[in-house]
Amino acid sequence: MAAGGELAAVVGVGMTKFSATRGDVSMPGLVREAAERALKDAEMEWEDIDAVVMGKAPDFFEGVMMPEIFLGEALGAVGKPMLRVHTAGSVGGSTALVAASLVHSGVHERVLTVAWEKQSESNAMWALSLKQPFQVSINAGAGGYFSPIIRQYMEETQAPELIGCMVAFKDRQHALLNPYAHLHQPDLTFDQVVESPMLWEPIRYSETCPSSDGAAAMVIVNETEAEKSMNPAWIHAGAMRSEANNFPGRDEVNPQASRECAADLWNQAGITNPREEIDVAEIYVPFSWYEPMWLESLGFCERGDGWKLVESGATHLNGGDLPINCSGGVLSSNPIGASGMIRFAEAALQVRGMAGEHQVDGARKAMGHAYGGGAQYFAMWVVGKDKPTS
Amino acid sequence: MRKVAIVSAASRQEEKMLDNEVEMMVPLISEVREETGLDQTEIGFTCSGSSDFLAGQAFSFVMTLDAVGPVPPISESHVEMDGAWALYETWVKFQMGVIDTALVYSYGKPSPGSLQDVLSTQLDPYYVAPLWPDAHSITALQARHLLEKGEISTEELADCAVRAGTVENKEQYFDQPTLADPLRQADCPTYADGGVAMILAAEGKAEELCEKPAWITGIDHRIDSHHFGVRDLSTIPSAKKAAEKAGLYKAEIDLAEIHTAYTVHDVLLRKELNLPLNPAKSSKNHPIKAETLMASGLLRIAEAARAIWNEEANRTLAHATSGPLMQQNLMCVLSGEKE
Numbered sequence: 001m002a003a004g005g006e007l008a009a010v011v012g013v014g015m016t017k018f019s020a021t022r023g024d025v026s027m028p029g030l031v032r033e034a035a036e037r038a039l040k041d042a043e044m045e046w047e048d049i050d051a052v053v054m055g056k057a058p059d060f061f062e063g064v065m066m067p068e069i070f071l072g073e074a075l076g077a078v079g080k081p082m083l084r085v086h087t088a089g090s091v092g093g094s095t096a097l098v099a100a101s102l103v104h105s106g107v108h109e110r111v112l113t114v115a116w117e118k119q120s121e122s123n124a125m126w127a128l129s130l131k132q133p134f135q136v137s138i139n140a141g142a143g144g145y146f147s148p149i150i151r152q153y154m155e156e157t158q159a160p161e162l163i164g165c166m167v168a169f170k171d172r173q174h175a176l177l178n179p180y181a182h183l184h185q186p187d188l189t190f191d192q193v194v195e196s197p198m199l200w201e202p203i204r205y206s207e208t209c210p211s212s213d214g215a216a217a218m219v220i221v222n223e224t225e226a227e228k229s230m231n232p233a234w235i236h237a238g239a240m241r242s243e244a245n246n247f248p249g250r251d252e253v254n255p256q257a258s259r260e261c262a263a264d265l266w267n268q269a270g271i272t273n274p275r276e277e278i279d280v281a282e283i284y285v286p287f288s289w290y291e292p293m294w295l296e297s298l299g300f301c302e303r304g305d306g307w308k309l310v311e312s313g314a315t316h317l318n319g320g321d322l323p324i325n326c327s328g329g330v331l332s333s334n335p336i337g338a339s340g341m342i343r344f345a346e347a348a349l350q351v352r353g354m355a356g357e358h359q360v361d362g363a364r365k366a367m368g369h370a371y372g373g374g375a376q377y378f379a380m381w382v383v384g385k386d387k388p389t390s
Numbered sequence: 391m392r393k394v395a396i397v398s399a400a401s402r403q404e405e406k407m408l409d410n411e412v413e414m415m416v417p418l419i420s421e422v423r424e425e426t427g428l429d430q431t432e433i434g435f436t437c438s439g440s441s442d443f444l445a446g447q448a449f450s451f452v453m454t455l456d457a458v459g460p461v462p463p464i465s466e467s468h469v470e471m472d473g474a475w476a477l478y479e480t481w482v483k484f485q486m487g488v489i490d491t492a493l494v495y496s497y498g499k500p501s502p503g504s505l506q507d508v509l510s511t512q513l514d515p516y517y518v519a520p521l522w523p524d525a526h527s528i529t530a531l532q533a534r535h536l537l538e539k540g541e542i543s544t545e546e547l548a549d550c551a552v553r554a555g556t557v558e559n560k561e562q563y564f565d566q567p568t569l570a571d572p573l574r575q576a577d578c579p580t581y582a583d584g585g586v587a588m589i590l591a592a593e594g595k596a597e598e599l600c601e602k603p604a605w606i607t608g609i610d611h612r613i614d615s616h617h618f619g620v621r622d623l624s625t626i627p628s629a630k631k632a633a634e635k636a637g638l639y640k641a642e643i644d645l646a647e648i649h650t651a652y653t654v655h656d657v658l659l660r661k662e663l664n665l666p667l668n669p670a671k672s673s674k675n676h677p678i679k680a681e682t683l684m685a686s687g688l689l690r691i692a693e694a695a696r697a698i699w700n701e702e703a704n705r706t707l708a709h710a711t712s713g714p715l716m717q718q719n720l721m722c723v724l725s726g727e728k729e
Contacts (some may be wrong), residue, residue, distance in 0.1 A: 003486075
């Protein structure tokens with residue numbers, strides 16, 4: 001089973017160091033840093049690339065309208081096709097899938113894809129709260145939007161209050177193993193997470209993602225090119241789904257778009273039991289509670305059992321059988337537009353055996369996941385060490 | 391390559407529209423779905439193009455998605471680009487062999503703001519944008535460069551203005567004062583609110599949905615350098631390359647729908663592509679008279695398809711541009727024959 005069309009694989013991955021302010025680089029410098037690392041990893045030069053696909057979240061985050069137009073040159077895109085994807089928070093994942101589609105379709109052989117955000121250039125809270133005529137402005141930010149949904153999950157599943165803190169503590173411990181992660185808090189204790197200020201009940205300060213500058217890049221190639229690579233990450237499946245923000249009967253805890261996207265993904269990848277068949281997953285968790293919520297929605301466990309997986313330690317790199325977000329996840333680095341691509345790229349690193357200290361031993365199949373909007377946009381992929389069998 | 395055709399399109403442009411983006415798009419999306427008899431659940435992929443900087447709101451396309459009615463969920467994507475590039479992403483998806491039908495739409499509503507100034511934020515944010523050069527002024531710099539190089543003449547600009555219908559005759563053109571020297575009002579676009587929706591289908595399905603499908607026989611897009619000091623402003627290499635790759639020169643075209651919002655761009659692009667100047671072969675709705683950022687390119691593709699449906703033409707070129715001074719260009723060749 002496979003994603004459709006010709007086979008494609010990731011042969012190069014590059015990321016920048018993520019931090020609150022990358023004042024040492026311009027926007028072109030930031031994207032180029034990630035892209036150069038991806039090219040080096042792929043053992044390619046700029047001229048080897050056929051097309052460039054860029055993704056990022058709202059342009060208001062930097063205050064530059066359609067910034068790919070001025071960034072094309074920094075990415076060696078002059079004279080080449082260049083696309084700019086924007087699908088809300090899932091954009092990093094969607095961008096990777098659009099880049100992959102250029103190869104699956106047979107249109108191109110070697111595609112560079114880059115997703116980034118330089119949040120320090122502007123103010124995300126301002127960008128997300130621009131007043132609109134005839135619309136109620138909640139001015140609550142993402143945390144305020146998602147906290148009632150998390151509370152609903154807790155009510156429905158009777159999950160213990162501290163599950164979210166366990167996720168946050170685990171991801172910050174994972175982050176210590178990832179040199180690129182934004183938050184490195186070696187002295188953080190579980191009690192400190194629990195005692196951190198309540199921001200949007202039930203979400204504590206330490207259960208939220210940071211605001212980061214950063215970029216991620218990948219080189220995606222066709223089968224012929226991939227076979228030249230020592231360790232390609234073969235794309236086994238890719239899926240995107242969107243649903244409306246608001247409609248009667250909408251399940252906001254476990255959105256239909258999420259479930260259908262996952263079902264399509266597993267079907268493409270020929271996976272019938274994700275818990276057994278996926279060795280490691282990078283899931284988009286900007287607020288701690290989204291780990292158990294997505295574990296259920298994606299079919300890693302039954303509905304209501306996600307928090308039990310967390311509580312059992314199954315999602316921990318150290319000793320868990322389904323390690324989640326070994327890189328530290330969105331909770332440790334969040335350059336919004338890049339966050340989805342980081343998930344996809346980390347999944348690729350895992351099956352290539354290149355994840356360094358946060359490598360899951362013997363990982364052969366990994367999942368990358370991203371979501372956006374009011375939990376209504378989804379992008380997912382499965383990558384494997386082995387070539388997909390048709 | 392898999393054969394893909396445009397089988398239905400609906401569009402609307404007005405100088406100032408009171409409807410919001412959702413209200414604008416609902417009738418257009420409904421029209422193309424009704425014309426093809428396709429329910430949203432029967433459409434394999436949906437893709438759109440728009441800009442947050444026109445809506446003045448982050449994630450503005452999320453709101454507009456309501457116009458599609460994505461319940462149950464749909465397979466969908468969005469580009470922060472003119473809809474012509476959404477069509478390109480969709481065409482690629484067809485080539486993967488995973489879809490047989492698709493909905494593509496795009497829209498722009500510049501009337502609430504000053505697009506002239508908004509476009510300044512598209513320029514290099516470190517060296518150029520802080521000077522707030524507006525769109526007409528930078529185009530005027532390019533026009534001056536072309537005039538001084540002898541590549542174009544003011545006579546050609548005047549002829550283009552008459553052809554586009556921004557003035558009735560050349561006397562009227564030369565009577566106008568310059569707006570951004572050497573450009574006159576007749577050389578510059580009138581911005582309009584608007585949107586366009588279309589349905590695409592693959593061979594086998596397209597013939598069922600449309601009597602005379604407009605087949606995409608070639609499509610390609612390229613980008614040039616952004617930096618005015620690096621680019622040779624008297625040429626558009628990206629347009630030439632995209633035209634070649636899209637197969638423009640494989641056979642004669644009957645009609646060209648080009649996305650040129652300024653006379654100087656019209657004259658320059660026609661020279662670059664060797665396009666005929668015969669008025670009968672020019673666009674009927676010249677973008678100078680109604681330029682809708684983010685939709686104009688897809689609108690050109692819709693017009694080029696309509697000419698095939700109406701049997702006014704058999705092989706047409708549609709062009710879309712993006713970025714300052716036609717930095718990025720897409721070429722789409724359509725035909726009544728599958729070729």
